[in-house]
Amino acid sequence: MEFKLAPSILSADFGNLERDITMLNNSEADWIHVDVMDGVFVPNISFGFPVMKMLEKTARKELDVHVMITNPDQYIEEFAAHATSTLTIHYEACTHLHRTLSEIKKNGMKAGVALNPHTPVSVLEDSLYLADMVLIMSVNPGFGGQKFIENTYSKIERLKNLIIQKNANTLIEVDGGVNLDNARKLIDSGADALVAGNAVFATTNPTDTIHKFKSI
Numbered sequence: 001m002e003f004k005l006a007p008s009i010l011s012a013d014f015g016n017l018e019r020d021i022t023m024l025n026n027s028e029a030d031w032i033h034v035d036v037m038d039g040v041f042v043p044n045i046s047f048g049f050p051v052m053k054m055l056e057k058t059a060r061k062e063l064d065v066h067v068m069i070t071n072p073d074q075y076i077e078e079f080a081a082h083a084t085s086t087l088t089i090h091y092e093a094c095t096h097l098h099r100t101l102s103e104i105k106k107n108g109m110k111a112g113v114a115l116n117p118h119t120p121v122s123v124l125e126d127s128l129y130l131a132d133m134v135l136i137m138s139v140n141p142g143f144g145g146q147k148f149i150e151n152t153y154s155k156i157e158r159l160k161n162l163i164i165q166k167n168a169n170t171l172i173e174v175d176g177g178v179n180l181d182n183a184r185k186l187i188d189s190g191a192d193a194l195v196a197g198n199a200v201f202a203t204t205n206p207t208d209t210i211h212k213f214k215s216i
Contacts, residue, residue, distance in 0.1 A: 004193035005213050006033035006064045006173070007206075009055075010046060011197035017051075020201070021058045027207045028214045031064040031085070033175070033195045038069040041093055042141045052082040062086070064195075066114060066175065068141050069093065073100055080107035088112030088135050088173075091119055101130040112173070116141060117149050121159040131170050133193070134159060139176030148177025153189045160190035180209070183216050 007029050012020040024032055034055065039045040055063060062085035067075070072089040079087050087109045094100045097113065104111040114135035115121065124134065136155055139146035156172055163170050174186050175195035183194055196213060203209040 003187050003191065003216075004030040004171075004173075005210060006031035006193055006195045007200045007210065008033040008035060008175070008195050008197035010035040011201040013201070017054065018058055020206075021055065023207060024210075025058075025060040027210045029061060029210050031062045031193070032059050033197075034063055034065045034084075036065065036067045036069060037141075041070045041090065042068045049078060049082065052079070052084075056083040059083070064088070064173075064193075066112070066135060066195075068114075073103065076100075076103050076107055080109055084109050086110040086112050086133060088114050088133065090114045090116070090141075091123060092116055097127050098130060101127065105130070105132075114141075114175075117151070121155060121162055124159075125162065125166075128162065128166050128168050128170055131168075133171040133173055135173045135175055135195075136191075137176055138174050138178065141176075146177055148179075148182060152176075153185060156186065156189040156191055180212055180216075183213060187216065 035046055037044050037046040063083055064086050065084045066088045070093055087104050091113050101111040110132035112133040112135055113131045116137050138149050138152040159172055171192040172190055173193035174191045178194045178196045179199040200206045200209050
């Protein structure tokens, strides 16, 4: 089954970030996953627009940007200005989700909405038609290398059923603890895209690991 693989640069070597981006450009990866964290919505700070500017110049794959910040609305136009293909915001961070998703699309990007592990998929029943993608967090957001939450499989299945029920074209992406051992089960559960951080960058040959993912 064809699926999208989005290696997360949160796990890349920031001392050699251009090298790692070039590796992804030349690999079988489909997207480059970019985690932006503000230290408020999640207990970690990653990077901001200086790194986005570098990615805009260097990346040759679509930028799949996942923002874990408290007020995503105020930065939508700036992300659009830095070659973001898909901008995924958190349901838990949006007071007016319909407005935020509409604004993302108005600025020429695909609109994604992320759900934390404790958030049920039913909260999207009235706004799913606006989402190009739903990102299921399979760990609590904020740090790479966490243990995968097993309930994710059934959550993906519930979301897939809702998408079918609503006759939507929304993709399902999964982020957190994804590896070569659970990737097949995630895809079989209904995932269309997988984010892999440590599972790619912590290996001795990330290009070969990406090939193994894409060969599943």
